[in-house]
Every structure is written in structure tokens, then in C-alpha cells.
Amino acid sequence: MSEPLDLPLRDQAAAIAAGEVDAAELLEATLARIEARNPAINAVVATFPESSREMLAAAPVGPLHGVPVVIKDEWPLPWRAQRFGAAEMLAETAPGESGPYRALRDAGAVVVGVGNMHELGAGSTGNVSVYGPARNPWNLERCPGGSSSGPAAAVAGRLVAGAVGADGVGSIRYPATYCGLTGLKPTFGRAAMEGHHMAGISTTIVSGPLCADAGDCRLLGSALCGEELRAGNANGLRIGVVANEVSEDVAPAVREACEAAIEELRQATGGETREVELPELAAATLATVLIANSESLGNVTPERLNNLDPELSPLGRGLLKYRLMLPAAAIAKAHQLRAMARQRLAEVFEQVDVIAWPTVPAVAPPLAAPLVELPSGTLTADAANVRSGALANLTGIPAISIPVGSSEGLPIGLQLQAAWGRDELLLDAAEALEQANGRRWVEAAPPLTPAEQAGA
Amino acid sequence: MEASHSADEFIPAALAAFGVKADEIELAVMGAAHELLWPPILELLGFDAGGVVSEPAPDLSQAPPRR
Numbered sequence: 001m002s003e004p005l006d007l008p009l010r011d012q013a014a015a016i017a018a019g020e021v022d023a024a025e026l027l028e029a030t031l032a033r034i035e036a037r038n039p040a041i042n043a044v045v046a047t048f049p050e051s052s053r054e055m056l057a058a059a060p061v062g063p064l065h066g067v068p069v070v071i072k073d074e075w076p077l078p079w080r081a082q083r084f085g086a087a088e089m090l091a092e093t094a095p096g097e098s099g100p101y102r103a104l105r106d107a108g109a110v111v112v113g114v115g116n117m118h119e120l121g122a123g124s125t126g127n128v129s130v131y132g133p134a135r136n137p138w139n140l141e142r143c144p145g146g147s148s149s150g151p152a153a154a155v156a157g158r159l160v161a162g163a164v165g166a167d168g169v170g171s172i173r174y175p176a177t178y179c180g181l182t183g184l185k186p187t188f189g190r191a192a193m194e195g196h197h198m199a200g201i202s203t204t205i206v207s208g209p210l211c212a213d214a215g216d217c218r219l220l221g222s223a224l225c226g227e228e229l230r231a232g233n234a235n236g237l238r239i240g241v242v243a244n245e246v247s248e249d250v251a252p253a254v255r256e257a258c259e260a261a262i263e264e265l266r267q268a269t270g271g272e273t274r275e276v277e278l279p280e281l282a283a284a285t286l287a288t289v290l291i292a293n294s295e296s297l298g299n300v301t302p303e304r305l306n307n308l309d310p311e312l313s314p315l316g317r318g319l320l321k322y323r324l325m326l327p328a329a330a331i332a333k334a335h336q337l338r339a340m341a342r343q344r345l346a347e348v349f350e351q352v353d354v355i356a357w358p359t360v361p362a363v364a365p366p367l368a369a370p371l372v373e374l375p376s377g378t379l380t381a382d383a384a385n386v387r388s389g390a391l392a393n394l395t396g397i398p399a400i401s402i403p404v405g406s407s408e409g410l411p412i413g414l415q416l417q418a419a420w421g422r423d424e425l426l427l428d429a430a431e432a433l434e435q436a437n438g439r440r441w442v443e444a445a446p447p448l449t450p451a452e453q454a455g456a
Numbered sequence: 457m458e459a460s461h462s463a464d465e466f467i468p469a470a471l472a473a474f475g476v477k478a479d480e481i482e483l484a485v486m487g488a489a490h491e492l493l494w495p496p497i498l499e500l501l502g503f504d505a506g507g508v509v510s511e512p513a514p515d516l517s518q519a520p521p522r523r
Contacts (some may be wrong), residue, residue: 189517203516283503286496302475318485321478325470325490330497335510337500342520343508349519383492396516420518
């Protein structure tokens with residue numbers, strides 16, 4: 001058997017259930033690995049060995065019994081309040097039992113650490129955080145993606161086999177792509193969100209799993225959703241493709257890998273590809289940004305903005321203040337756009353089962369300067385990535401990012417989006433694609449040890 | 457007026473109206489955000505929604521009701 005730490009999440013769970021792996025030993029080995037490997041990638045910003053051991057001692061015999069996982073710094077734990085990657089988060093926080101924590105606990109999992117994240121969840125790169133940035137295990141000078149930077153880097157760095165992220169505007173899918181993982185953004189409202197400081201306010205954020213492959217996402221996602229995401233098949237898959245900037249204003253290597261993966265998926269499922277039209281996509285992207293940013297304004301007052309923690313980044317401070325200036329008329333229009341986009345997608349999903357395009361248009365950019373080169377020119381990664389990720393958050397549909405290639409030694413991801421409640425189909429399709437490419441990309445591993453990193 | 461030019465007037469005026477202070481770096485961040493967001497915001501304001509009205513309290517876990 002491989003080192004238990006290196007097994008997929010579902011194999012760890014199965015080995016513990018079969019008595020082949022001792023959960024207490026796995027926990028201690030995980031803590032030791034975090035201590036050894038984390039300094040290079042800064043994926044995990046807090047561990048609490050005694051609380052983890054207590055969690056294991058009380059763990060019920062559930063589908064994740066004894067399996068160590070990392071949770072993003074976005075939810076409280078009974079022994080730790082979330083910090084949202086920031087020195088100040090403009091919301092009251094306190095330790096407590098969040099929904100994802102309860103879901104993990106009730107499934108028997110052990111929270112072994114808190115994952116780093118982009119400050120205030122406000123970036124797709126992960127290069128800004130009160131803890132310092134997490135680093136991409138594939139290249140320590142590159143962005144891990146955000147905002148769920150730490151969960152992604154922790155899984156890619158094989159600190160744990162699964163982690164819980166959050167996706168308000170692509171924040172699971174971007175880091176999944178940059179780090180070569182599979183990341184599922186469930187249908188809005190389907191996965192546990194209680195205890196999040198924006199629960200009941202945000203209409204875009206969901207919790208979701210980041211794992212090496214779709215099978216592990218199915219297991220961890222089932223725990224978060226409180227119901228089994230049953231395996232089916234993707235036979236006869238009708239794949240929608242769009243001829244606009246999300247598919248075309250893309251780095252050539254990304255475009256080539258994603259087009260090849262779409263063709264592989266079509267062949268593997270005996271399906272077909274059809275061109276679909278989403279004429280409101282660009283406007284819908286802006287609508288998502290406006291809605292997501294305005295929803296967080298409830299706790300903002302001029303007095304608070306004038307007394308922000310000086311440890312908050314200048315970027316974070318400036319953006320918080322700029323949010324005040326978003327015009328109400330544009331936000332009202334954004335809600336009209338949301339209605340239009342949802343109607344459009346409802347019609348599109350009568351013609352196709354999934355819509356496919358690159359999760360992000362270019363591989364992970366440098367931490368020091370997160371810019372990407374696209375056919376249209378140089379863009380900030382945030383401005384480029386939001387075009388691909390926002391639609392699912394605006395409309396509530398599920399989406400998944402699947403590793404499908406590599407360029408410059410960095411992973412490439414394909415995004416599939418499906419109709420509301422068809423999260424299972426996305427996992428089925430991802431598994432079909434994994435089989436079609438011989439699991440080449442989900443089993444690819446970055447340089448993990450200091451010696452490997454030195455040689456990379 | 458170009459967004460990059462209007463930022464020089466709009467942002468200080470808006471901050472003053474709200475009674476919010478900002479240092480030079482924050483102003484630069486806001487200026488960059490404004491340059492990026494304001495032109496598409498203006499486009500959005502002119503967008504013809506074709507009579508579509510916002511869904512009141514939309515259930516985002518499901519498809520919208522058929523029109």
C-alpha cells in the first residue's frame with residue numbers, strides 16, 4: 001500500500017474502516033507532514049493538535065471516519081473564529097460550530113488545520129493574505145489561486161487529501177485549476193453554510209470540496225451537502241460550447257488543452273457538442289461583481305472605514321472604500337441581468353447537459369505580479385478570471401473544474417457547468433474524462449519534497 | 457469624460473460626501489478599480505433588459521419559473 005497520507009481521500013476512509021490504517025497514526029503523520037512541508041507553501045495557517053485529537057476521539061463511524069481535512073479560514077470552529085484572511089473583516093466573529101464543521105464532524109472527519117485564503121475573499125490569485133500568501137506547490141513563485149488558496153495548496157502539496165473551500169465568485173474553481181485539482185462549486189444552497197458571516201446575506205457563496213479527483217470530491221461533497229451525491233453516468237453527454245471571449249481570449253496552450261479535453265469527453269461519453277449562445281455573459285459578469293460586493297456592505301459605516309486596521313492591505317482598504325461608490329441603479333440593473341441570465345440558462349440547459357470552457361484563461365501567474373497574457377493583451381488575473389467563473393455564482397448553477405493539461409509546468413483546468421441540482425452529473429462527467437485520459441492529470445504530482453522542489 | 461480622468465474628480469468628491477478619508481495608496485487602488493469598473497458600469501446602466509424584471513427573492517437553488 002502507498003503511504004496512507006498519499007492515498008486518495010476515499011481510500012484513506014476505506015483503509016481506516018477496514019482496520020488497515022490506524023486513524024490516530026494517520027492524524028499524527030498528517031500533523032508531522034504539515035510541519036515539514038507547510039513552511040514552503042504556507043497553505044495551513046493554524047493547527048490545533050489537541051482539538052484534532054479530541055475530534056478524532058469523538059468521531060462517529062461515518063463515511064469520512066478518521067480522515068484528516070483542512071477547512072478554509074472562512075468558517076468558525078468551536079475553538080477558533082475565522083479571520084477571512086484579513087486583519088479585519090468588518091463582521092462579528094467568534095468561535096462556534098459552523099455548518100461545514102458540523103458536516104465534517106458528523107461524517108467522522110477530523111479537522112486538522114485551517115487553510116489560508118485571499119484577504120477578505122476578494123481575489124482570484126491568493127497573493128494577498130494577512131498570513132502572507134500561500135504558494136503554489138507546482139511552482140513556489142506562482143499564485144495558488146484564490147480565494148481558497150490554502151485549501152488548494154494543502155491538497156496539491158499532499159498535506160491532506162481533501163479540503164473545504166468556499167466559492168463566491170469562482171473561489172473554489174480558480175485555485176483548483178492553478179493547483180491541478182478537482183474543485184466543485186455546488187448548486188447554491190445545497191452545501192452547508194451555517195455560521196458563515198455572510199450566510200443568509202450572500203446570494204453567491206457556497207461551500208465545496210477541493211480534492212485530487214472527482215471521486216474524492218463526491219465523497220467530501222456528499223458530507224457537505226448532507227446527502228449522497230450518487231454516481232451515475234454521463235452517457236450521451238450533450239456538451240455546450242460558446243464562441244466568445246471565455247473560450248477564445250485564452251492563452252493558446254489553455255485553449256488547445258481544453259478543446260482536446262472537450263473532444264475526449266465527447267468521445268468517452270458517446271455524446272455531442274453543440275454551440276450555444278450566451279449574449280449577456282459579459283454584462284452578467286459585471287452583475288456578479290456588483291451583487292457580491294454590495295451584499296457585503298451591510299456592516300460598513302464611514303466611521304469603520306476611517307478606522308480600518310492598519311494591517312489590512314492597502315488593496316483591501318482601497319477596495320472596501322470603493323464599494324461605497326457603486327451606484328444603486330447599476331446594482332438594480334445587475335439583478336435584472338441575473339434574472340435574464342437565469343432564464344437564458346434554463347433555455348440552454350434544455351438543449352445541452354453541460355457548458356464547457358476553460359476555468360481560467362491562463363496558467364497561474366507570478367505571485368509578485370499576477371498578470372496574464374491573453375490574445376487581447378495583458379490583463380490582471382482577477383479581471384481575466386472573473387469572466388469565466390462568475391456566471392455560476394450569479395445564477396446558482398453548479399460548476400466543476402477538472403485538471404486537463406499542463407503548460408510551463410503548471411496545471412490547466414476545464415470548467416463544466418450544469419443545470420441547478422445536477423451536481424452529480426458534473427462529477428460523473430469528470431470521472432468519464434479522468435478515465436478517458438488515463439487519470440493522467442488527476443494523478444500528476446508537483447515537486448513535493450524540498451529535494452524535488454530544488455530540482456524543479 | 458474618460459473614466460481615468462473622471463476618477464480624479466469622482467472619487468475625492470464621493471469620499472468627501474461619505475465623510476471617508478483615504479491615503480494616497482488607497483486613492484490609487486480606488487482609481488484603478490474605477491478605471492476598470494466604471495466604463496462597464498456605464499454600459500450596464502444603458503443595457504436594455506428587454507422588459508425582464510428582477511426575480512423577487514429568487515430561489516437560486518432551482519431554475520427560474522418559466523416565463
